[in-house]
Amino acid sequence: MPGNPLPDAEQLLQALIEQMRPTVGPETGLIGIHTGGVWVAERLHQALGVKVPLAALDVSFYRDDYQSRGLHRDVQRSDISFEVEERDLVLVDDVLYTGRTIRAALNEIFDYGRPGRVQLAALIDRGGRQLPIAADFLGATAQLQPGQSVELTRDAEGRLKLVLHEEKP
């Protein structure tokens, strides 16, 4: 669309990698949040040479809007195959918005154990937080109008792209 205010996702990813490099070691646990967060986490996991396997969370069973929105059709299985206890973790999401997804992810992580530290990485922060949550590593911020939303897409070659959606009033 003309005047797309969104930055290039691949560039944001590179920025994120450089920010995280000093902090993330081979034993750091990376946890992507389905679906876009997992794509970002896969790339980070590879670029940062993390040894422990990549983990993925689907927070559907932990969401606070389940009562009003019901259960998502294709809930993925959460998979954390490493020991969470005392480990440094980085939670990875594509778009940071209200913070409610992150709240749900934190609750789920604590059902696996007590991590040593949890940090948050996001490709883009679109504002509109409803909880006291902030990213430790961030690609960019974007000022979006109410009714707009951002979605991360991945093409057949694995390239990431941010797409702007306008909600019809």
Next chain:
Amino acid sequence: MWLNPSNPQLNKKGQLHHLLTLEGLPAELLWQILDTAKSFVGVKVKKVPLLRGKAIFNLFFEPSTRTRTTFEIAAKRLSADVINLNINASSQSKGESLLDTVDNLSAMHADMFVVRHGESGASHFIARHVAPDINVINAGDGRHAHPTQGLLDMYTVRHYKKDFSSLRVAIVGDILHSRVARSQIHALTTLGCPEIRVIAPKTLLPANVEQLGVHVYHDMRQGLKDTDVVMMLRLQNERMQGMLLPSAQEFYKSYGLTRDKLALAKADAIVLHPGPMNRGVEIDSSVADGKQSVILPQVTFGIAIRMAVMSILAGTKGNG
């Protein structure tokens, strides 16, 4: 009335509000339940907070251990509060009517009823009378339906066989008294299974069973030939009135699943049984414990199916 008049299990948007029978449920909803159950199978965390604060009442008007226990485990893994009521032993013997019992429990702020009853249609009856924010799950009513059993059987078949569209399935035994068989036949048909066989003596088949679209066999050896899935049924001694069978031994000889009979099915055929088994009556121990038996995985999948049904029902309220 806010429920869908043509199918009282659905709300006006076509979403599942009660689970009473698999008959007439669209394939889309069955797949939704099976997919959701899949996400619960193998979840490492023992408990998820989805139904926290919900009160689920297990109303068992008829004794059952396994079904009640798996519903209880499913509800607890979703963090719901579970209250078990064995009603044949309490108020009903004091003369309270079914509706009075249900009204009283509703007044205790129930969110969901799981109902097992000896009379066909009991859970429909309850579903018609409860407040609109209460969900009802049929956990077996008389000879009518046992939808979660049918669903867990479908989950099991899908798990081992992947696809329904080329399967030959045999259902063997006491079809007449079996709500399980009815639920299986409806689900298999909806999910696109091309060939369903029922194998039973004439006395244990309902009249006009062919109208359900099944092929009838009285000879078990013929019926099992080249099947992919063998679903055994329990011989329901407690429902037998009169002389439908000469004896359990006679039944075993003709309709008990033994190794040599199972050898007529495909080499990779799986054997299901809803439990509890009468070993040496409808199934031989060597088959029940053999490598083609998936009877214990069925029990495990049953928990995931019940978690899926409960979370789908509780989640449709806001959209009602």
